[in-house]
Amino acid sequence: MSLEEFKNRNIGKQNYVKLDLEHTPQTPLGRFSRVVRRTLKGELFVGLYVTLREMINALFRGEMHTVKYPLEKLPISPRYRAIHDMLRLLESGHYRCIGCGLCEKICISNCIRMDTRYDENQRKEVSEYTINFGRCIFCGYCAEVCPELAIVHGGRYETASEQRASFSIFEDMLTPVDALKQQKEYDGFGAVSPNADENIKKTPLAY
Amino acid sequence: MEVTVLPEVTWLGVVIKAVIILAIISAIAGFGTYLERKVLAFMQRRLGPMHVGPYGLLQILADGIKLFTKEDIVPQNANKLIFQVAPAITAATAFIALSAVPVFPDFTIPEFIPLLGGTFVPSMAADLNIGVLFILGMMAAGLYGPLLAGMAQANKWGILGSARTAIQFLSYEVVTGLSILAPIMLVGSLSLIEFNDYQAGGIGSWMMWQQPVALILFLIAGFAETNRTPFDLLEHEAEVVSGYATEYSGMRWGMFFIGEYANMITISVLAAVIFAGGYNDLGFLAGWFVIILKIAFFFFLMLWVRAAWPHVRPDQLMWLCWKVLMPIAVINVVITGFVMMA
Amino acid sequence: MSNEITIKIDGIEYKTKEGEYILNAARANNVFIPAICYLTRCSPTLACRICLVEADGKRVYACNAKAKEGMEITTSTPDILEERRAIMEVYDVNHPLQCGVCDQSGECELQNYTLEIGVDSQSYAIPDTKRETKDWSSVLHYDAGLCIVCERCVTVCKDMIGDAAIKTGPRGGEALPKEYKESMPKDAYAMWNKLQKSIIVPSNGSEFTNCSDCGECTAVCPVGALVSRDFIYKSNAWELEQIPATCAHCSNGCQIFYEVKHTSITDPTPKIYRVTNEWNYVSLCGSGRFAYDFENRVEGKDAEAFARAVEALQKADTIRFNSVITNEEALMLQTLKEKFGKKLVNNDAYAFGKFLSTYGKAAGKMLYGSDLKSITSSDFVISVGAALRNDNPNARYAFNNIQKMNKGAGLYFHPVADTVISDLGKNVMSMIHKPGLEEAALYLVLDLFSDKEKLPEATRSYLESFHKKGTRTVTEKVMEEVTETVVDEATGESKEVTKKVPKSVSKEVEFEINELASMLGGSDDFADAFEKMMAKKESFSLIVGEDLYFHPKAENLARLVALIESTSAINIVMIPPKTNSLGVALICDLDDAAEGYTVGYNENGDFRLSALGNGDLDMPALNQQEGTLTNINKLVVPTNAALGYNGYVLNDLMNALGCGEELTVAWTPKLASKRGFEAHCFDDLPNGYTNSGAEQRGYALVDLHRRAGEEGVEEFDGSIALEGEIAYRCNPQRQFNDFTDKSHEIFEAFALYASSTKAEELGAKVEVDFGSERRVFDVVADERMEGNIVKVPDFRSADDIYGLFGENRFKNVTIRKV
Numbered sequence A: 001m002s003l004e005e006f007k008n009r010n011i012g013k014q015n016y017v018k019l020d021l022e023h024t025p026q027t028p029l030g031r032f033s034r035v036v037r038r039t040l041k042g043e044l045f046v047g048l049y050v051t052l053r054e055m056i057n058a059l060f061r062g063e064m065h066t067v068k069y070p071l072e073k074l075p076i077s078p079r080y081r082a083i084h085d086m087l088r089l090l091e092s093g094h095y096r097c098i099g100c101g102l103c104e105k106i107c108i109s110n111c112i113r114m115d116t117r118y119d120e121n122q123r124k125e126v127s128e129y130t131i132n133f134g135r136c137i138f139c140g141y142c143a144e145v146c147p148e149l150a151i152v153h154g155g156r157y158e159t160a161s162e163q164r165a166s167f168s169i170f171e172d173m174l175t176p177v178d179a180l181k182q183q184k185e186y187d188g189f190g191a192v193s194p195n196a197d198e199n200i201k202k203t204p205l206a207y
Numbered sequence B: 001m002e003v004t005v006l007p008e009v010t011w012l013g014v015v016i017k018a019v020i021i022l023a024i025i026s027a028i029a030g031f032g033t034y035l036e037r038k039v040l041a042f043m044q045r046r047l048g049p050m051h052v053g054p055y056g057l058l059q060i061l062a063d064g065i066k067l068f069t070k071e072d073i074v075p076q077n078a079n080k081l082i083f084q085v086a087p088a089i090t091a092a093t094a095f096i097a098l099s100a101v102p103v104f105p106d107f108t109i110p111e112f113i114p115l116l117g118g119t120f121v122p123s124m125a126a127d128l129n130i131g132v133l134f135i136l137g138m139m140a141a142g143l144y145g146p147l148l149a150g151m152a153q154a155n156k157w158g159i160l161g162s163a164r165t166a167i168q169f170l171s172y173e174v175v176t177g178l179s180i181l182a183p184i185m186l187v188g189s190l191s192l193i194e195f196n197d198y199q200a201g202g203i204g205s206w207m208m209w210q211q212p213v214a215l216i217l218f219l220i221a222g223f224a225e226t227n228r229t230p231f232d233l234l235e236h237e238a239e240v241v242s243g244y245a246t247e248y249s250g251m252r253w254g255m256f257f258i259g260e261y262a263n264m265i266t267i268s269v270l271a272a273v274i275f276a277g278g279y280n281d282l283g284f285l286a287g288w289f290v291i292i293l294k295i296a297f298f299f300f301l302m303l304w305v306r307a308a309w310p311h312v313r314p315d316q317l318m319w320l321c322w323k324v325l326m327p328i329a330v331i332n333v334v335i336t337g338f339v340m341m342a
Numbered sequence C: 001m002s003n004e005i006t007i008k009i010d011g012i013e014y015k016t017k018e019g020e021y022i023l024n025a026a027r028a029n030n031v032f033i034p035a036i037c038y039l040t041r042c043s044p045t046l047a048c049r050i051c052l053v054e055a056d057g058k059r060v061y062a063c064n065a066k067a068k069e070g071m072e073i074t075t076s077t078p079d080i081l082e083e084r085r086a087i088m089e090v091y092d093v094n095h096p097l098q099c100g101v102c103d104q105s106g107e108c109e110l111q112n113y114t115l116e117i118g119v120d121s122q123s124y125a126i127p128d129t130k131r132e133t134k135d136w137s138s139v140l141h142y143d144a145g146l147c148i149v150c151e152r153c154v155t156v157c158k159d160m161i162g163d164a165a166i167k168t169g170p171r172g173g174e175a176l177p178k179e180y181k182e183s184m185p186k187d188a189y190a191m192w193n194k195l196q197k198s199i200i201v202p203s204n205g206s207e208f209t210n211c212s213d214c215g216e217c218t219a220v221c222p223v224g225a226l227v228s229r230d231f232i233y234k235s236n237a238w239e240l241e242q243i244p245a246t247c248a249h250c251s252n253g254c255q256i257f258y259e260v261k262h263t264s265i266t267d268p269t270p271k272i273y274r275v276t277n278e279w280n281y282v283s284l285c286g287s288g289r290f291a292y293d294f295e296n297r298v299e300g301k302d303a304e305a306f307a308r309a310v311e312a313l314q315k316a317d318t319i320r321f322n323s324v325i326t327n328e329e330a331l332m333l334q335t336l337k338e339k340f341g342k343k344l345v346n347n348d349a350y351a352f353g354k355f356l357s358t359y360g361k362a363a364g365k366m367l368y369g370s371d372l373k374s375i376t377s378s379d380f381v382i383s384v385g386a387a388l389r390n391d392n393p394n395a396r397y398a399f400n401n402i403q404k405m406n407k408g409a410g411l412y413f414h415p416v417a418d419t420v421i422s423d424l425g426k427n428v429m430s431m432i433h434k435p436g437l438e439e440a441a442l443y444l445v446l447d448l449f450s451d452k453e454k455l456p457e458a459t460r461s462y463l464e465s466f467h468k469k470g471t472r473t474v475t476e477k478v479m480e481e482v483t484e485t486v487v488d489e490a491t492g493e494s495k496e497v498t499k500k501v502p503k504s505v506s507k508e509v510e511f512e513i514n515e516l517a518s519m520l521g522g523s524d525d526f527a528d529a530f531e532k533m534m535a536k537k538e539s540f541s542l543i544v545g546e547d548l549y550f551h552p553k554a555e556n557l558a559r560l561v562a563l564i565e566s567t568s569a570i571n572i573v574m575i576p577p578k579t580n581s582l583g584v585a586l587i588c589d590l591d592d593a594a595e596g597y598t599v600g601y602n603e604n605g606d607f608r609l610s611a612l613g614n615g616d617l618d619m620p621a622l623n624q625q626e627g628t629l630t631n632i633n634k635l636v637v638p639t640n641a642a643l644g645y646n647g648y649v650l651n652d653l654m655n656a657l658g659c660g661e662e663l664t665v666a667w668t669p670k671l672a673s674k675r676g677f678e679a680h681c682f683d684d685l686p687n688g689y690t691n692s693g694a695e696q697r698g699y700a701l702v703d704l705h706r707r708a709g710e711e712g713v714e715e716f717d718g719s720i721a722l723e724g725e726i727a728y729r730c731n732p733q734r735q736f737n738d739f740t741d742k743s744h745e746i747f748e749a750f751a752l753y754a755s756s757t758k759a760e761e762l763g764a765k766v767e768v769d770f771g772s773e774r775r776v777f778d779v780v781a782d783e784r785m786e787g788n789i790v791k792v793p794d795f796r797s798a799d800d801i802y803g804l805f806g807e808n809r810f811k812n813v814t815i816r817k818v
């Protein structure tokens, strides 16, 4: 299923009919006649027909619903808040994180920690960065607060672990340099709104 | 009608037949569970078991291993003996009933097989002239399994389950009996072989055309007696947890299960033999194949119904039995009698 | 208070003092007036102009205008708000958008005021100039890009620290576009005009400040422009937990905050990242700010070592320790003395205690009369026997602050000339005298300041004997009338013309000679110069230093100090030699010499208890324990444990010896058994400052008065003056003890310090013969020293420098190159 199909699946295609339920008959005769009516109307056979039809649809028309999960995976919504990714700058390949510590500050589970230092190029180097996924509640605040669009929620949602606490370090979350081309911008929680420009006042420049 | 002289039925043949029934039906019961899951899955547009073996075929094996190796727990306050024996009653009655059912055509074991060579194996282990009566009787005796199980386990869900067993089985026993009374009247025998032979004349001679009402009643009552949807009240999870089987685990629970499936097969076979032409050849199709198809159809029907219909309430069940089905059955018998006299 | 006045701010009446700046008055009353460039205790710079208010209808700068009785002040009018907004916008022009990495983020005044004023758009622009990032010294990192030229750093360095090591320099920015002059609010324009022209540069014209490395400029910087090189980019301010404490290094006992966080992702143990202070009210020195990681990390309790320690203490005849301990620990040691008769040996506190008690007997009380805080408001300050820059940096700050803020004057008596001191102000006179003449210095002070009526007859005439009439030849310019005969060329007439012509004449003038002054290195015109210094001075103070405690005539000196105090208007402060020397001197009865089996606490001994990690049993360092310290201001101030300590503490040993308390701080109220102390619970002791700058820390020692002693002062003994090669026991700046030495940001070496010329003469390495012993030292040039005397530091207790110098701080030595 492509993302587009996925997004539109099962939405608004059925013609739902509201059941017009009659009142339960009060007299024995009424009840009997309802049984007879229903029996003769063949309502039960409609049920049989529907299930058989669905079976045929499933088997021969490719409308099987099952996704064989570990082997097949559905695309997830971009707004899904799964395990974090750390993005890189597209041009230079340098990691985007500037070590501002806002994510560390805002994290309500207090599970982000980072080490920074003054590096040889007079820049702030993020020497290590971890998230304790044993504690993370995937609230997305870190992604929202990040001014550099550096920390985002990625697509890895399989978070079960044999460890009580499992940490990810910087390297685990950072886009591998050779996969830079495949790096996708994150358009979920905390992404720049499409009309962001309109909301910002221009600063005059003297150049 | 051509009279065939059958070879003499020896005790060895009967034992072999019994072993065959036991083995095959058990296997088929297991396979039935697989089929049930598959069919239900398909009808819900799912895949069903897929991971053990090709298309999940070995799932039965996995289930078997699970059932055999699971811990056998006997609750502290249960009546141990009865608790332990009850599942065996269910399984035993189901299989004993099958002894009077023609499951395969007769055959003789080829001469080259040592020891058993030349032994004649009959189509049914016991060709009783009261076959139908025997089967119905045995199935009715099967009532003791769930009943005792539920009462022995000192669990209120179990008690509820056995109470439901008693009313449901006893009530529908009546309908089953009355519904096939009419065909019996027509055939004039209680032997299933007679039934079979009665319908030897092709599709047109099938009993169901003469006795459609009896067929429907028999099926409904059969569903009830095998505890199938829409009458699966004995162990309905939403109401009584697991009913009479609440406290059972492992192989003991498995015996109830096998018994139930064996009963399903019995009912399917009865329906096929009494109403759908038995194992007579159909055109170019061999009799044994035809009857497998018919049994399979009735079996499938049970699964199909389970996928399609909701179950009824216990009071509706009783109402249906005593106020609808039983009168209709009686009327059917009366009408059949009049027609025969006319 | 008599000079209390009432002013109205935004319609509400407040009380304040006459002559208080409006800003301070508002702050003391919890009224907010925005202000960036003003530093309490320093002179207003008027760099930011954001503190504009309206006082009685006129626009004034709150940091610079004094409150008057009945003044009505409005903190914001539409005009002023417009002005302030324009100022904040100007500050944001070309300010790099790098809060994300900036060290100041979260506590940045630019951020705060931008938000407070509500700057959400920018109206001004000018091309940016490249501004370089520089490392000014081993600790200072300056990022001109972030600097808003508020000049707080310059001000604090000049007015408080006294180095004046930095100043504003040219920025090289473009001139402001003309049209802004008309269109902009005028204060904002003026501020911008100045801002656009300046950045901060070292004032010596080089790339480096060569200063005291106190780091106070980094503390006051409102933005991330000046930060410590070690701390830069290490941690965001909000991640650090502030632990209020007291600096452990010198006797000033400054209030500080240890800022603590886990070490790293892989190491969760807490670590001190930096030290901060309430820079409006207290200024730290380089040790206080940078010597913080002296903790003693131990894995756990070493029961065997503990058992040995108990045994050693039982066996001990003497306990040797120094004054880098808390009052509580001192009390524990004193308890050991009282219970088991151990001798207590402590070099620094012993000498100080003896001096103090001699002084006390003579003066009829226990403690010196004043403190550093109060002398800061005097306008004439004298220092005798203190290497001000090294012994107690805050005494130096006070000395300097008096020059800068009170238009004061200063007299600095010391054998070692110090260029920093002589540069503190034009009214500072350094009297460089021979070591040993400290008595003469005090006699001179007596002569200059005391009320002669009050002096004993003998002393008066003794002083009189130094006054001589002398003559000297002065060359004067005199205007001489010369009468010439001039022939008018036109008329041919000759005419007598009288003209005034300057002429140098030598003449003998008679003048008063004070032989004391001459002996102490005063110039011939000392009397005139002194008269100038004395002009318009009203309050006087005297700082007395360690040279007097370690002196052959220490007792006489003490009595002289008492005499000065009783016969003149001078307020007296004594600098305790080490962190808690005052406390130890008051709490312990010290013995003069060690004897028999010795247990050393942070000192040499047969068994060593040590917080330095090299002893036989580990002890917690001062940043790992709770307790109180007694500081120069006679306050008993609390300090807290910034880091945990896993091992045994002294109280555990006391418990093992059968006289301990449940907790170390349970000793705090027990201090009351010693004179001057009171019974306060440790947890009740405050440690902070109020908005008005009032110090609320611990409690003050109570002085006890009694009848003054009768013993008179002796005449001074000029014969003990030292000549020739002299060594002076004195630590380099930023070094006080083993703990400062242990800290990774303190680089000053354990070496022989000498003036540049002397150092050149000595070469790289020398052997110093102290008579009893010879030691080899590296030679380090201290550019701020002058003269021939060399300094030998005592901050490493293991080297026992006290032992080499004995009861003197100066010593004749022989120095050989090696």
Ligand code: SF4
Binding pocket: A106, A107, A108, A109, A110, A111, A112, A131, A135, A136, A137, A138, A139, A140, A141, A142, A143
């Ligand atoms: S998603 Fe929420 S809990 Fe998880 S790291 Fe981010 S801020 Fe913390």
Ligand code: SF4
Binding pocket: A096, A097, A098, A099, A100, A101, A102, A103, A104, A142, A145, A146, A147, A148, A149, A150, A151
């Ligand atoms: S908020 Fe973004 S830029 Fe800042 S430290 Fe976190 S990941 Fe890095």
Ligand code: SF4
Binding pocket: C095, C096, C097, C098, C099, C100, C102, C103, C104, C105, C106, C108, C109, C110, C111, C146, C222, C223, C224, C225
């Ligand atoms: S100095 Fe202040 S405003 Fe400037 S970058 Fe640093 S935190 Fe931000």
Ligand code: SF4
Binding pocket: C146, C147, C148, C149, C150, C151, C152, C153, C154, C200, C217, C220, C221, C222, C223, C225, C226
């Ligand atoms: S370095 Fe800091 S304190 Fe100094 S002028 Fe610049 S902003 Fe002000």
Ligand code: SF4
Binding pocket: C140, C153, C156, C157, C161, C163, C164, C165, C166, C209, C211, C212, C213, C214, C215, C216, C217, C218
């Ligand atoms: S470190 Fe101290 S002495 Fe040096 S420039 Fe800064 S304030 Fe001045």
Ligand code: FES
Binding pocket: C034, C035, C036, C037, C038, C044, C045, C046, C047, C048, C049, C050, C051, C052, C061, C062, C063, C064
């Ligand atoms: S605070 Fe008054 S001018 Fe800066």
